[in-house]
Amino acid sequence: MVQNADGQPVRIGVVGLGTIGSGVVRLLVDSADHIGRAAGRPIEVAAAVVRDAHKPRDLPLPAARISTDIRTVSRDPTITLAALLVGGLEPARSMMVELLEQGKDVVTANKALLAEHGPELFDLARRLGRSIAFEAAVAGGIPIVAAIGECLAANRIESIRGILNGTSNFILTRMEEDGSTYAEALAQAQARGYAEADPSMDVDGTDATQKLAILTHLAFGAWVPWKEIPRTGIDTVDIDLIRYAGELGYRIRLVALARRADGRLALRVAPALVRAGTPLAETRGAYNAVSIVGDAVGRMFFHGLGAGQMPTASAVVADIIDTVVGRAAITFRTTGVLSADTPTARLAGVDAMERHFLRILVTDRPGVLARITGILGDHGISIASVIQHDPIDAGGSAAGGRPGVPLVIMTHQARSSAVRAALDAIDASDVVHGRSACLGVLDE
Ligand code: HSE
Numbered sequence: 001m002v003q004n005a006d007g008q009p010v011r012i013g014v015v016g017l018g019t020i021g022s023g024v025v026r027l028l029v030d031s032a033d034h035i036g037r038a039a040g041r042p043i044e045v046a047a048a049v050v051r052d053a054h055k056p057r058d059l060p061l062p063a064a065r066i067s068t069d070i071r072t073v074s075r076d077p078t079i080t081l082a083a084l085l086v087g088g089l090e091p092a093r094s095m096m097v098e099l100l101e102q103g104k105d106v107v108t109a110n111k112a113l114l115a116e117h118g119p120e121l122f123d124l125a126r127r128l129g130r131s132i133a134f135e136a137a138v139a140g141g142i143p144i145v146a147a148i149g150e151c152l153a154a155n156r157i158e159s160i161r162g163i164l165n166g167t168s169n170f171i172l173t174r175m176e177e178d179g180s181t182y183a184e185a186l187a188q189a190q191a192r193g194y195a196e197a198d199p200s201m202d203v204d205g206t207d208a209t210q211k212l213a214i215l216t217h218l219a220f221g222a223w224v225p226w227k228e229i230p231r232t233g234i235d236t237v238d239i240d241l242i243r244y245a246g247e248l249g250y251r252i253r254l255v256a257l258a259r260r261a262d263g264r265l266a267l268r269v270a271p272a273l274v275r276a277g278t279p280l281a282e283t284r285g286a287y288n289a290v291s292i293v294g295d296a297v298g299r300m301f302f303h304g305l306g307a308g309q310m311p312t313a314s315a316v317v318a319d320i321i322d323t324v325v326g327r328a329a330i331t332f333r334t335t336g337v338l339s340a341d342t343p344t345a346r347l348a349g350v351d352a353m354e355r356h357f358l359r360i361l362v363t364d365r366p367g368v369l370a371r372i373t374g375i376l377g378d379h380g381i382s383i384a385s386v387i388q389h390d391p392i393d394a395g396g397s398a399a400g401g402r403p404g405v406p407l408v409i410m411t412h413q414a415r416s417s418a419v420r421a422a423l424d425a426i427d428a429s430d431v432v433h434g435r436s437a438c439l440g441v442l443d444e
Pocket of ligand 1: 137195
């Protein structure tokens, strides 16, 4: 084992021994020599805090070091650093405050906490002379926080395009590749430890939106309340949409977008069509991807596991090492990251000019197609292709038991506001069943 000058290991606390916390303990023990060399001294988990101390745990950590009391970490003067690996807002927020006030540096993976309370917590840390490191909060194992905040610091970032939720991507690719149902794929994602404790945060786009708010802050130096970012999740996507997109040479991905637009920022999280064979389309399973354009570096693409125990532990332990070495404190102090003084972003309205993919369930009778295309034409929307699919089951309804037959339309480039207005008119028509689906198409 590597020893520091006085031969003593650095004693840390781990708050939360769920999927990520357990992975962090395992990694620190299994790779102790290697990690100790990187940190310049051994790192020892001196105390861990859990909700239920009696729950059986198969961890290389003596039971005597596990308690339900945060003060076993916060009030131990020999512990200087805590990994806060509890999800959600409370008690995570109070725990962070307690740890900072008791003089601990903090490493966390909790993106919801940062997106909701980041500025107040980071300013508190600064006032107290402490640091918060959060590489694991965005895109799991991909070192995107360091990449944007440090490695690309010379660049004016023009845009970010990313797949930021591993659970959603896993579900979409399972449905696409082996025909799993949405429910089956979600259950698998949960069993593999990808999903949040409340998986609706994954599938309704909340998690990806919170991560986009953090990346936007790092890349554009502006604070965005995450709830102001337009958000649609994959809970709006069904197997038919995936199949129809596939027939046109596309895959559906939950894509987070941020770009400069005339002095404002255009942001959104939504399922979109990406052309098969492109890097985003080939991002499968629990992988995440981030494509960034910087004025000096050009376009960069990052790809790696964005969810799951050990990839996320990899990022947490990297932050622990950075904190032990002292790099985290320097970065934290000098970059002023997540300060309440950061200007709030001015958001551009989301009125993208792009192709749109529509699925409209219509009554199958003469003249219907002409009515639909007529409404699109009236709104100035030009059509690239129309496919009418046969009803799939014997009852004359589309797959999934929906009434009507599916019309799948690919438009030419059109304003999303015009497409929305046309769809409102189409959906109000007596030959249309339910609400039509509309996804943007990301061609480049
Ligand atoms: N639930 C998250 C995801 C975990 O699926 O991406 C990583 O933040």
